[in-house]
Amino acid sequence: MRQGIQLRKVQLTGGSTYIISLPKEWASDVGIKPGDYIQVIPQPDQTLLLVPGEKVEERSEALIDAISAKSPEEVVREFIACYLTGYDVIKLKFGKKVDEYKACLKDVMRSKLIGLETIEESTNQMVVRCFLGYMDFPIKDALKRIHSMTLSMCIDAIRSLKNRDKSLAKDVIQRDDEIDRLYLFVVRGLKLAVENRIVMKEMGLMNPRECLGYRLIVKSIERIADHAARIADIILSLNLSKINSNLLKDISSVAERSYAIYQEAINSLYKLDIKQANDSIMKVKELTGMEENLAERIFKLRLDVETITGLRLILESLRRIAEYAADIAEIVINLAIKPAC
Numbered sequence: 001m002r003q004g005i006q007l008r009k010v011q012l013t014g015g016s017t018y019i020i021s022l023p024k025e026w027a028s029d030v031g032i033k034p035g036d037y038i039q040v041i042p043q044p045d046q047t048l049l050l051v052p053g054e055k056v057e058e059r060s061e062a063l064i065d066a067i068s069a070k071s072p073e074e075v076v077r078e079f080i081a082c083y084l085t086g087y088d089v090i091k092l093k094f095g096k097k098v099d100e101y102k103a104c105l106k107d108v109m110r111s112k113l114i115g116l117e118t119i120e121e122s123t124n125q126m127v128v129r130c131f132l133g134y135m136d137f138p139i140k141d142a143l144k145r146i147h148s149m150t151l152s153m154c155i156d157a158i159r160s161l162k163n164r165d166k167s168l169a170k171d172v173i174q175r176d177d178e179i180d181r182l183y184l185f186v187v188r189g190l191k192l193a194v195e196n197r198i199v200m201k202e203m204g205l206m207n208p209r210e211c212l213g214y215r216l217i218v219k220s221i222e223r224i225a226d227h228a229a230r231i232a233d234i235i236l237s238l239n240l241s242k243i244n245s246n247l248l249k250d251i252s253s254v255a256e257r258s259y260a261i262y263q264e265a266i267n268s269l270y271k272l273d274i275k276q277a278n279d280s281i282m283k284v285k286e287l288t289g290m291e292e293n294l295a296e297r298i299f300k301l302r303l304d305v306e307t308i309t310g311l312r313l314i315l316e317s318l319r320r321i322a323e324y325a326a327d328i329a330e331i332v333i334n335l336a337i338k339p340a341c
Helices: 024-029 072-085 098-112 139-162 166-195 197-202 208-237 245-271 274-300 305-336
Strands: 011-013 017-019 038-042 048-052 061-065 089-093 116-121 125-130
Touching: 038 197, 048 197, 061 072, 072 089, 072 098, 072 166, 098 116, 098 125, 098 166, 139 166, 139 208, 139 245, 166 197, 166 208, 208 305, 245 274, 245 305, 274 305
Parallel strands: 061 089
Antiparallel strands: 011 017, 038 048, 089 125, 116 125
16 A cells, blocks of 8 residues: 655664654554564665565465466466566466466476476466576676677578578577577566565666666667567578679678677676767667668669568668667666766
8 A cells, every 4th residue: 555755753762772663554554563573774875675574585476367268378478477577486277278278388488488397287277486586597697698699699690691591590580589588587577676675686786767777678689689580580581592692791791780789789788888878879870871772772683572572671670670779778878877866
């Protein structure tokens, strides 16, 4: 229950201890009783965080009633929502088509989510628990991992085009699932951090504003990975023998410029460097000009419609990667500016 601001008078007891009383309504809402302990945690902004002691280690549980669900996808969406919300244990009850629902959920757990294991299973029920904590895999480490894998996907996508290597393109597409797993894990952690300052502090984050910034950044990185996978998917549909080496070289040049902007934006994040962030933003306009000029040249070549369309879409994805990098850089500038007090 949200309550208004209350003034409490500070009193001195025992000659050396300051005390204030707690609002009774708040104490009742959070289940505090006489004799209970409360954690008092100083915050960087000079405020105090009060946390009921017995609540800290409590394991949160969610129940999904899949009996009335119309499709496995409906259950999966609710399951992922519970995961992102931060529940430690998710219980599911099934009705008809139990095997179909369970198979779909297990596939999602394996391909899209990190740290989940089935701890109980019966004919009409399944209990899943998240075992991976944020101290085992800190958010900032996960973010660096996502960036490293995404950059690798981007580089290999264009390498597969330049070398006419469709097996490498297939490998790039497969890596996108791992990006999704890490992305959802980070989002889960940031949601928990916003709602719990203890979790936030354990993650090495300072305030909700920083959590929001990282949330937007990791989303942009996930989108960049999607575009790398999209490029690889288009390459699989093209007859690469029809494309001359000079054109592939020109496309690779645009790609290298796009990836350099992305790398520069991420480097500015690590250092919270406003100048570097601004530099990466300014370079997007130049890249857009390169992309448009090359697209015009492609339209003038004697290529079939499918090849022209595919190459145009690849260039569009390279431009979008640079634009998402600019989004990251803008967030870096916001994070680098100290909040007004």
